[in-house]
Amino acid sequence: DAKTTQPPSMDCAEGRAANLPCNHSTISGNEYVYWYRQIHSQGPQYIIHGLKNNETNEMASLIITEDRKSSTLILPHATLRDTAVYYCIVRVKGYSTLTFGKGTMLLVSP
């Protein structure tokens, strides 16, 4: 069962903000939203996670709607090196494994 829905691909111009959406309409109260990205032929890299408050770190910002049914990952100034597949994952608190879908392929162009 797909717990998250993401667009298969998005484009972004270098230097602009990249806003990657994720729908998780069946999320339950004890599930966190995680974002990972995978650059071609490399292992995935953790970006950020959150429960219900918006979060920001040195890589990105995570905006979660008040009803928690969707979220947006924001890369404020996309660079060519941000070209990757971005995975949105919901995970139960206290459970260790991750379930990856197909993610969104973000292409950052000059």
Added chain:
Amino acid sequence: DGGITQSPKYLFRKEGQNVTLSCEQNLNHDAMYWYRQDPGQGLRLIYYSQIVNDFQKGDIAEGYSVSREKKESFPLTVTSAQKNPTAFYLCASSIQGTSGGTSSYNEQFFGPGTRLTVL
């Protein structure tokens, strides 16, 4: 430098042969994981281990085996029973496995992957 390593980067095997993929971490992480990735697809969990000498099957364990004799090492054997073994294999580790309230912070760190091709 702390990290997680996988070897080899590329591996070729003949059909019907068993092959073992290496995964080592010096992050002092308790939990380790093996995933498989096919072209254009997300990652699928094969096996995971939360502590030494213990491991659990993931979603696609058939045709694979693992061991966890040391905290640092979690080798994966792809057996001849795996019908379609050609794939990109990724190993990961995290500070802890299933636990209470703090486990939401145990993000997984991934190795560089091993690309296995069956000839």
